[in-house]
Amino acid sequence: MKMRMKIVAGLGLLAAVAAAGTTASRAEDTLEKLKAQGYATIGIANEPPFSEVKPDGTLTGAAPDVAKAVMAKLGVPEVRYQIVDYGAMIPGLQAGRFDFIAAGLYINPKRCESISFSEPDVCGSEAFAVETGNPLGLKTYEDIAKAGITMATCGGCAEYDYAKKAGVSEANIVVAPDPQSGLKMLQSGRVKVYALGGPVIHELLTKAKDPKLEIVNPVLGIPPSCAGAGFRKDDEAFRKAYDEALKELKGTDAFPPLVDSYGFSSVVAKEATREQLCTASN
Numbered sequence: 001m002k003m004r005m006k007i008v009a010g011l012g013l014l015a016a017v018a019a020a021g022t023t024a025s026r027a028e029d030t031l032e033k034l035k036a037q038g039y040a041t042i043g044i045a046n047e048p049p050f051s052e053v054k055p056d057g058t059l060t061g062a063a064p065d066v067a068k069a070v071m072a073k074l075g076v077p078e079v080r081y082q083i084v085d086y087g088a089m090i091p092g093l094q095a096g097r098f099d100f101i102a103a104g105l106y107i108n109p110k111r112c113e114s115i116s117f118s119e120p121d122v123c124g125s126e127a128f129a130v131e132t133g134n135p136l137g138l139k140t141y142e143d144i145a146k147a148g149i150t151m152a153t154c155g156g157c158a159e160y161d162y163a164k165k166a167g168v169s170e171a172n173i174v175v176a177p178d179p180q181s182g183l184k185m186l187q188s189g190r191v192k193v194y195a196l197g198g199p200v201i202h203e204l205l206t207k208a209k210d211p212k213l214e215i216v217n218p219v220l221g222i223p224p225s226c227a228g229a230g231f232r233k234d235d236e237a238f239r240k241a242y243d244e245a246l247k248e249l250k251g252t253d254a255f256p257p258l259v260d261s262y263g264f265s266s267v268v269a270k271e272a273t274r275e276q277l278c279t280a281s282n
Contacts, residue, residue: 087156
């Protein structure tokens with residue numbers, strides 16, 4: 001009986017080791033597969049300046065630009081894309097629709113439970129687009145809640161969670177399918193405020209050239225937010241290799257232009273850490 005128990009225990013240990021080895025091998029194989037095929041596919045939201053696809057199909061934006069530079073360092077010369085809503089990014093990644101996320105997806109504790117993030121690469125503040133003069137005096141999400149007004153933001157975005165946490169009624173949060181739609185909602189009077197990342201609001205209003213609208217930046221009470229590339233949990237070896245290349249990139253003069261040119265802060269991106277953001281209380 002004792003011999004049988006030892007055999008069973010030994011087989012169990014071998015199975016555990018084999019399973020661990022399979023997971024590690026699968027993770028390592030992801031990067032090797034990408035090197036062999038010569039390209040990686042990323043999930044993006046097509047929300048400038050985080051990510052954008054130009055009319056001619058050119059992929060740009062702060063997050064993809066960083067991803068392209070990092071993947072080049074890892075020996076993958078081409079980056080392709082799949083456009084998905086922010087709310088569908090993590091399920092899409094887990095379903096294997098793309099190799100990793102490079103869309104300016106903010107790092108927060110809830111998302112860290114589902115996927116593995118790289119170290120921060122794109123950091124910026126929150127902002128509101130409001131009527132010129134900001135007649136309602138909106139400076140915080142709590143101001144929106146107290147005023148009982150309707151706001152717009154994107155589905156699955158951090159701004160949606162900020163609003164709910166501040167007490168904004170779910171009935172007063174309108175989901176805009178894309179940045180331009182949100183701006184049109186504000187211009188038509190359907191909503192009183194449009195909440196998104198500062199660089200996005202800045203770019204929208206710059207292009208719109210609408211004298212009836214202005215930006216409130218930063219939104220008070222919300223610390224700067226940082227995004228990172230997102231990976232499947234079993235792609236830990238790939239994520240670690242990505243982090244090493246990202247660290248190397250951050251130490252060069254090539255990194256600041258990749259993010260600062262879009263209105264983000266390379267300084268904050270270098271100072272912030274994944275650990276801080278994955279354990280933050282907000």
